[in-house]
Amino acid sequence: MAAKIIDGKEIAARIRADIKKRVSKLNVKPGLAVVLVGKDPASRVYVDSKEKSCKEAGIYSEKYVLDETIDEMELFNVVEKLNQSRKIHGILVQLPLPKHINEQLVIDAILPYKDVDGFSAVNAGNMLMGNNTIIPATPKGVMKLIESTGVNIEGKHAVVVGRSNIVGKPVALLLQQKNATVTMCHSKSKPLAKYTKEADILVVAAGKPKLITGSMVKKGAIVIDVGTNKVDGKLVGDVDFDSVKKVAGYITPVPGGVGPMTIACLLDNTLECVKLMPK
Numbered sequence: 001m002a003a004k005i006i007d008g009k010e011i012a013a014r015i016r017a018d019i020k021k022r023v024s025k026l027n028v029k030p031g032l033a034v035v036l037v038g039k040d041p042a043s044r045v046y047v048d049s050k051e052k053s054c055k056e057a058g059i060y061s062e063k064y065v066l067d068e069t070i071d072e073m074e075l076f077n078v079v080e081k082l083n084q085s086r087k088i089h090g091i092l093v094q095l096p097l098p099k100h101i102n103e104q105l106v107i108d109a110i111l112p113y114k115d116v117d118g119f120s121a122v123n124a125g126n127m128l129m130g131n132n133t134i135i136p137a138t139p140k141g142v143m144k145l146i147e148s149t150g151v152n153i154e155g156k157h158a159v160v161v162g163r164s165n166i167v168g169k170p171v172a173l174l175l176q177q178k179n180a181t182v183t184m185c186h187s188k189s190k191p192l193a194k195y196t197k198e199a200d201i202l203v204v205a206a207g208k209p210k211l212i213t214g215s216m217v218k219k220g221a222i223v224i225d226v227g228t229n230k231v232d233g234k235l236v237g238d239v240d241f242d243s244v245k246k247v248a249g250y251i252t253p254v255p256g257g258v259g260p261m262t263i264a265c266l267l268d269n270t271l272e273c274v275k276l277m278p279k
């Protein structure tokens, strides 16, 4: 039987509707600032869609588009101004930044309670320790997609392909916190299929088009495809959807899976930042 499609677009729309309701009941208007450095077209698209989603949810937004030659100190000054703003609860610096800027230093300059992406060393450390903190939007979205299947995560074998700080590592940690047994794979995990075939839950975030094919997947597995790759002008995931859907129990499409959840969870995180802001 073909896998059930996990409809990220629909789940994200429900989350966004709920956020809109929650925003209307608040006595402050949540504010999100997005900082974009340079002219990367993909980043520009992400930033514009974040701005549009804020508007739809009733969240105030500010957008800063800075020249790619900006020096680190000027960028720190922008972040510091936003740290001080009472109108802004969450600050997002769109990655990647130009090579001459130290990304982690800039992210760590954001006040931890305004670090809406949860990428700062403080928030990542809190997450590692299982403390209440801001969970990065994409991993948070991945967990919601897995939970939407109704399958109990506890005791399952989860395999995460990719170990980046922004996707692979936090996803692995969140799955482990839900009592899955987690295997993390990366470019040196050979042969990859040996690991992926053992997965009850398979999350793929490698940035390699169609890396995972049907023969690499366990029958009935939940397969979450985080990958977004442009091939011949078309968006494709890291999972070969057509062959994997014949084997898996559940699968996310690309587009329409993880992508919409990232934006919905970013808005959700902005409301988390409102709660964390000192009164």
Ligand SMILES: NC(=O)c1ccc[n+]([C@@H]2O[C@H](COP(=O)([O-])OP(=O)(O)OC[C@H]3O[C@@H](n4cnc5c(N)ncnc54)[C@H](OP(=O)(O)O)[C@@H]3O)[C@@H](O)[C@H]2O)c1
Binding pocket: 138, 161, 162, 163, 164, 165, 166, 167, 168, 185, 186, 187, 188, 189, 192, 205, 206, 207, 208, 211, 226, 227, 228, 229, 258, 259, 262
């Ligand atoms: N939909 C969304 O909202 C969203 C959000 C974020 C990212 N993404 C997408 O998710 C993908 C991953 O993003 P990222 O930022 O985590 O990427 P990244 O920083 O480039 O990390 C990729 C990871 O995949 C591993 N990898 C690469 N080739 C592999 C292979 N052949 N076999 C096994 N592992 C392999 C790498 O291993 P090593 O560590 O050994 O190099 C690395 O850990 C990208 O396509 C990105 O566009 C989507």
